[in-house]
Amino acid sequence: MINQLHTIQDFIRWAASTFNRSDIYYGHGTDNAIDEAKQLVLPILNLPLNIPAEFYAANLTHDEKQLVIDCVLARTEEHVPTPYLTNAAWFCGHQFYVDERVLIPRSPIGELIQNHLQGIIDFEPRNILDLCTGSGCIGIACAYEYPDAEVDLADISDDALEVAQINIEAHQLNHRVLPILSDLFNDLPAVEYDVIITNPPYVDQEDMDDLPLEYKVEPELALVAGNDGLDIVRRILKEASKHLTKFGVLVCEVGNSRIALEEQYPQLPFRWIEFRHGVDGVFVLTKKQLIEFEDTL
Incomplete structure (x- = not known):
């Protein structure tokens, strides 16, 4: 041949x-x-x-x-x-290095970033947190969209942060994009963020068992989050308000776990984003809303 x-x-x-x-x-x-x-x-x-x-x-x-x-x-x-x-993937029009240590970029959050978070915030954020960053693509895309913002990339995985660092350097953003090893909010600096954007693990066990083989090549740590897919999201909801500025917002992707999330938190006023390409599973909550309902989280 x-x-x-x-x-x-x-x-x-x-x-x-x-x-x-x-x-x-x-x-x-x-x-x-x-x-x-x-x-x-x-x-x-x-x-x-x-x-x-x-x-x-x-x-x-x-x-x-x-x-x-x-x-x-x-x-x-x-x-x-x-x-x-x-070792190449594209997100928000930018090329990123990827390997088996991180998920391959595909989040619909990219559409929000390219639309300048229109309808979500009406000001230019100064501090942005990309939580569960993986390759760093979401945070780095935010850095491009908001050239005056400082961006922190947080992840529990040393391996993932090594990939994120490769991308920070490739995009010449060392001066304002910082990788941080942290179990969610546990080891973050004393900073309040205008925007926390996160694509955390949210696949439930049933969906994980049914995933195509291609997805099972990706790191399980970045996919699975308990039987209902909400182990990580519950922690984020409980802790996020403490790390947001007065008018700060949480943008979080939960994919197919949306139904389980709404059933578990029927009182929370989730605002679900509608995307041009028909995907769903991304919600927005403000700091004010998170504080108002903190007793139920």
Whole structure:
């Protein structure tokens, strides 16, 4: 086979055909075999996704051919998500380094950030916390959107913070984005935040058991949160108000655990965000609301 494929176009076509014959699951940035093939082959060759059309006729070296073949087989036989094979993912229009130590960026919160948190806050935040940061993509995207803000990236995982640091340096944001090792709020500095944004673990055990193999390659620590998926969210709700400014807000993603959350806290005035692409499971609560209902948390 390696002697029958020659050009970039050959390998993208072969990869797409191989994906179509496989049982891989799309959900980490693409939804079809051709886009998945491009997202795999081009970064593996250290080429941008928008290469000029004439590049597709370029021949690969023997080593490049073998590398692409190995990655395509890892994608189909081991169900390794493409971003782990390329160490590249995109969020809010920015490229981030990722590997198996962190979740692959895909949060709908990105849409909120790109819309400048419209309808959530009506002021420019000075301090932002990205809680359960993983790769740091949410906090770094906030740093781009709010160039005058200081951003803290907190995570319980040393491994995740090592990845976040790679991204902080890649985006040249060392001067105002700080990674912090902390079990939620336990080890944070004495700072009140205008915005706390969090995509915490929220997958319940039933959903975890049913996840496609691609998601099971991701770190379980960043996914599972007890039988109902709310172990971490309960702690966040209980503690967040102490770390917010007077007009501060909590933005939290809970995905499919929304139903369980509403059943457990029927009194809380969750404001659920409607997204352009139809996803849901992200709520907003103000500090005032969290304090008002703190006896029930």
